[in-house]
Amino acid sequence: MIGKLKGIVDSSGEDWVVIDVGGVGYHVTCSRRTLQNLPAYGGAVTLSIETKVSDEAIRLIGFESDNERDWFRLLLGVQGVGTRVALGVLGTLAPADLARAIALDDRKAISAAPGVGAKVAARIAAELKDKAPEGASLAAMLDGPINGAGVPAASAPMRDAVSALVNLGYPQVQAAGAVASAARALDEGATAEQLIRQGLKELAR
CATH class of the missing domain: 1.10.8 (Helicase, Ruva Protein; domain 3)
Structure with a gap:
């Protein structure tokens, strides 16, 4: 499994980036916020990676930090939250903002993420209220x-x-x-x- 990629930005799209690592291009799916914070073409970048393996493909999902990746894993444990929704949440809320929204039961802030309705926001707030990634600030x-x-x-x-x-x-x-x-x-x-x-x-x- 790939846990981290360190290379240069080769190209990017609406929800992906290709990272050139020693001449090999890795296609990585990212949240909107992560993509916005990437350097320009040719810039050096390091991403924490979550590797998703299915019968059809091996998918790499990239994050700015291990902490963000850990929140992604927690979100996937919530009923009704898949990869797309979890990335939507993290594309809208930075990890610290998500932690505060959960701590304050601020469902409005959580439901601002694309694909997150009132019911899913309520489940995220309820199911993660006693949880935080190891080392969360x-x-x-x-x-x-x-x-x-x-x-x-x-x-x-x-x-x-x-x-x-x-x-x-x-x-x-x-x-x-x-x-x-x-x-x-x-x-x-x-x-x-x-x-x-x-x-x-x-x-x-």
């Missing part, structure tokens, strides 16, 4: 608003509160969402202790 989950949700930038008390909730056994994505919701409900200068208490209330709902 807590700072990225908490920093910045998504889709007008008004999530404040992560402060030291917010990070401490999430860490405390994770130590209590809550998954990181769920804990980050609870603290983000708590921060919206409390004053801007809320302490970690206040955020933890409010976060636990959010988790108990």
Whole structure:
């Protein structure tokens, strides 16, 4: 199986790119966002690869990072989500944005992806709320608003509160969402202790 390709951009289309690796061209399917971030023709590029094998063909799917590829794998585990839909989600939301949308149950942000209706968005939010790829960035989950949700930038008390909730056994994505919701409900200068208490209330709902 191919796990990574490092070469130069040879050509590209609406949903694919050919990467020249030592004279061999690899046809790689990518999300819209990944394609937009590729260098111009002849530019050096490295893509994390998911290899899909079927009776008809071997298909390479490329991602900007291992983290994005891991989110792709998680999305494929959701009922009703196939390769096309998963790439549509990742083409619309960067991994950190997707993590925040799931943590905040922001189905509107998820359903903005092509091919994702209200039911599929609800399943993604529900089935992945306790999951995140290994090594997913807590700072990225908490920093910045998504889709007008008004999530404040992560402060030291917010990070401490999430860490405390994770130590209590809550998954990181769920804990980050609870603290983000708590921060919206409390004053801007809320302490970690206040955020933890409010976060636990959010988790108990």
